[in-house]
Structures are given as structure tokens and as C-alpha cells.
Amino acid sequence: MVQPKPKRLTREQKEEKVEYFKEEIESNPVIGILDMHNLPAKQLQEIKKEMKEFAKVRMSRKTLMQIAIEQSDKEDIAQLEENEAIQPAFIFSEKDPFQLYSLIQANKTSAAAQGGEIAPNDIEVPDGDTGIGPGPMLGKLQQKGLNVQVDDGSIHVQQPGVIIEKGEEITADDAEILNQLGIEPLEIGLDLDVAYSEGELFTAEELDIDVEQYRTDVEAAASGAFNLAVNAGIINETTAETIVQQAVRKAKNLAISEGLPFEETIEEALAYAKSNADGLDSQLDLESVDLDEDTEEAESEETEEEDESEQDSDESEESEEDSEDEEDKEEE
Template identity: 40%
Template structure:
């Protein structure tokens, strides 16, 4: 017969062996999970993960003893809350979290339960007729008015914050309002992988939002690559087309005639000619005067021919010889 002490030693040993044999170890909170629901989930997820329940104290011992063999594993100690259980898998932590979230179902709140998230009552009509219910709603800070014979909530209001206990009065009110804030399923608190701990705040991603973010990032990267002239499999065709259009536009602007742009340049010249023709009144343009014959050379000749009488007389008078003296 195995003694209680030996049984605990064997249990710790088993936990350590399972931790060492699996790359990904998760901590789940089993609190408020009905046994029937647990059995259904185990059967549904048996190909993806293994759930192992043990005493919290024994799990702590196993984690502490493994910190040298698996550094960082001891950090899971801080995640042992509620009714913890170990989960072993080879699945990607983010896919694992999404898988567990999809397997959950909604349920009404019960007195004494802890709110998994902020529980909010949104503005809008209620099924209640005016009466004492107005005071009940007001006790939780809900503002109301009467509309079409029914009570209407006028503003959104968080009636209990995450981690707080749900009172019997609030649980009853939420049930009558048809609000089911609780989720029945495996609550994944955190996951250990390669020395790192991923909490639920990291694992809880909106797949649609992330997909849209990736699409947006791709669009920005594409536009940046095109603007910077970076050639790759997605931008080459567009950049070549852009370069062709720019080159063609420059050649047309510079009137550089090619086989490709001849029609545009000739069309441009024709449009400019018609623009000038439409803006100029040729009837008001003065006619050119006929050129006068050149007279300057003839006048020069005349001046040469016309000489002063004195100069002419001097030139024609014979030279006087001196008289010879009589011997």
C-alpha cells in the first residue's frame, strides 16, 4: 500500500515528467465549470491537448523543482488561481487560446461568482413596465426613463468590474434582463513556451482586427515602395508603367518627336495654332510698307561730281613762270 507521502512524491514526479515531455504548458482555471461540460470538452479537444488536474500545492512544488531544467517555468506559479489545472499541448499558444474561446458557451451569473470581465448594461429598452424595478436599476447606477410604457436605460453603465464578486441582487437583475455575462468553458490563464509566459491579455487577439491590420500594413508598404522606386515582384509592373508615362510626358512637353508621341505633339501644335488664330484679329494688323529704293550711293556720286567754282578755277589756271631778267 502506497503511503500518503509516497503518493504525493509520485504525483510530483508525474507532473514533472509531463512538463518536460511537452513544449507548451498552460494553466487553466476550472472554477464554475460543470463536470458534464468538462467531459464534453475533453472529448472534443483530446487530439489537441491534455488536461491534468492536481492539487495546487503539488503543482507549485513541481514547478519549483524544474526551474533549473526548464528556466522560466516557475513563473507559472503566479497564474495558479481559482481551481487550476495543467494543460499540455504542442499547439501554437494563440491558436490554442482561440480554440478554447470558441468552445465556450454563455451562461447566467450566479451569486458569489467572480466577474470574468467588466459587466456592462448598455443603453436601450427593457422588458420592464414602470414600478419598483426603477429603484432596483437605480441602485446599480443605471439611469432610466419611461418610453412607450416601458423603462429604457439611457446610458451605458458598468455594473460590476472584472474580478469583483457578483451579488445575488445583481445576478437576479441581470437574469431578468436576459444578460448572460458568464462563460462556461476552460479559462486559459497563461501559457509557457521557450522560457516566456504569455498571459491571456497577450493571447486574446481579435483575428479580424489583426487581419485588417496586416492588409493595411501591406497597402502602406506597397505605396511606400512605389513612391521610393523600390523594385520587387509586386511593384515592378507599376513602376515600369509609371516611368513610361513620365518619360512620355517629358518628351511631349519638350516637343521631342518620336514615333510614339508624334500624334500628341502635332495635335498640341495644331491646338496652339488655333488658339493664336482665335485670339488675334488679323484685320487690324497694318500692311507692310514697300521698301524705298536705295539713294545713298547715288547722292555720294553727285557730291563728288559737284565741285566749288573756286576749286575748279584754281585747278584750271596755268602756273605762272617767273620773268627772266634782261641781260
């Protein structure tokens, strides 16, 4: 495992180390505390090479790291002391804490168990041919609750099963079974305990998020907020263009439907009127109407009206003649 260099440091060396840490704290926007107690030294060197493009990992004695934090003028940087790292190390980066955590996780590799470790997740044995011949391993797998049988000279797992649950200790016997099956349950890599950025401290639990789901949720929330603002008529630099476009579209549709002869709408208004006319025409069954019969009925009605009019005129003339005769008789 990684251990600080055992050599003694002079007072001057200690002061230089503290000053170096202090400068790194001041010059980097993100400072994290790693826990190195489960990381082999060989893997550490490999990981540091892979991460050098986006982060620097530096470690020393806890007291020197603590003094550097206390001497820094960065806002609320003292929060970094609130970590649970058994063997702490600094990590300095310009990536935001969430990106840094994701990159650290991506640089982890699987490793075999030796016994005595804590299972980071449920350890499951898949179904299928183990490639192991019949012997003591058959009984060990059965003791772990697995449904196994010998087929074609090797042990076959009939159904997948969890043999070690998350948080349980991996015993030496467990490690032997896992190694025989080729299962590497451990993750070798850096463990970010806490990260500081812009006065805020983030724990590993807070940084461990589903980035894609988080992005989807944020996009959905932004879209919903935008639609609400537009429908409510809230005008700002984000919604103004869409609200104006909607208003123009509604005004144009109103002008077209009412047949208002504006230059921008006259062509569409005529098309709209024609469409309505065509629709009305399609609803009328003109072919079923006998136009000749209708014409004859109309002419008959006109003739009757003329006859009635002439009769009324004759009666009026006769009445006038009778009236004149009566007046002549009275004069005589």
C-alpha cells in the same frame, strides 16, 4: 467545479503521468496553463470535444505538473511556473499563442449567475418590456436605480442602466433579478492564464488583442516603411523592382519631354509635340487677325523701302557725276 480525481496514485502512475506531460511539453510548440476553478465538469467535457482539433487539455495534481515542467529541457520552460491559476491544467497546441487565446475565447458560452460570482463586465439592463408583472420586482429594480413603470400589465424599463459594475460581487438578490430578466452575465469556458512559445511567456492580458485592428496597424506600418524605402532609394529584394520601374518611367518621361528620338519614345514624343502645338494653337486667336490688311501694310512698307533705296541710288550717281566734272575742270 472541476476537481482532480480524488483517487490515490501509485508511484508508478505518478511517474507515468509526469513522463506523459514531459513528452507533450517537448512535442508541442505552444504550452499553456489554464485555470479551471470556475468551470463545471460537464462544460469542460463539452469544450474539450469542441477544441480537440487544435488543442489538448490535460490536468493533474499541481506537483506532478510542476515536476514535468522542471524536468523538461525546453528553453526557459520554467517560466510556466509563473502563473496565477488556482486550479491549473495544461493545454498543448500547435497554434500560436494569439490564435490559441482567440479560439479559447470563441468557445466560451454565457451562463446565469447564482450569487457570489464576480462580474466579468458591467452588467446592464436594457430598456423595454421586461415581461414581468407588477410586484416585488418593481421595487427591486427601482432600488438598483432603474427608471421603470408599469404599462399594459408589465414592468417597462424606460432607460438602459448598469446595475452591477465590472469587478463587483453578484449578490443573491442580484442573481435573482438577472435570472428574472433572462440576463446571463457570466462566461463559461477555459481561462488561459499564461502561454509559452519559443522561449517567451505571454500573459492573458498580452494575448487579448483586437486581431483585425492589429492586422490593419501592421499593414499600415509595412506600407509606410515600403514607401519610405522606395522614396529614399533604399534597394533591397522588396523595393528593387519598384525603384527600377520608377527610374524607367522618369527616364522615359524626360526623353519624351525633351523630344529625344529613341525607338521606345518616338511615337509618344511626337504625340507630346502635337499636343503642345495644339495647345499653343488654341491660345492664338487667328480669326481676329485681318490678313489682307496685314498684307497691304507689308507691301506699303516694301514700296517705301524701294523708293528710299532708289533715291539713295540717284543721289549717289549725281554725286559721282559732280565729282567727275570737277576733275575735268582741274585738268583743263
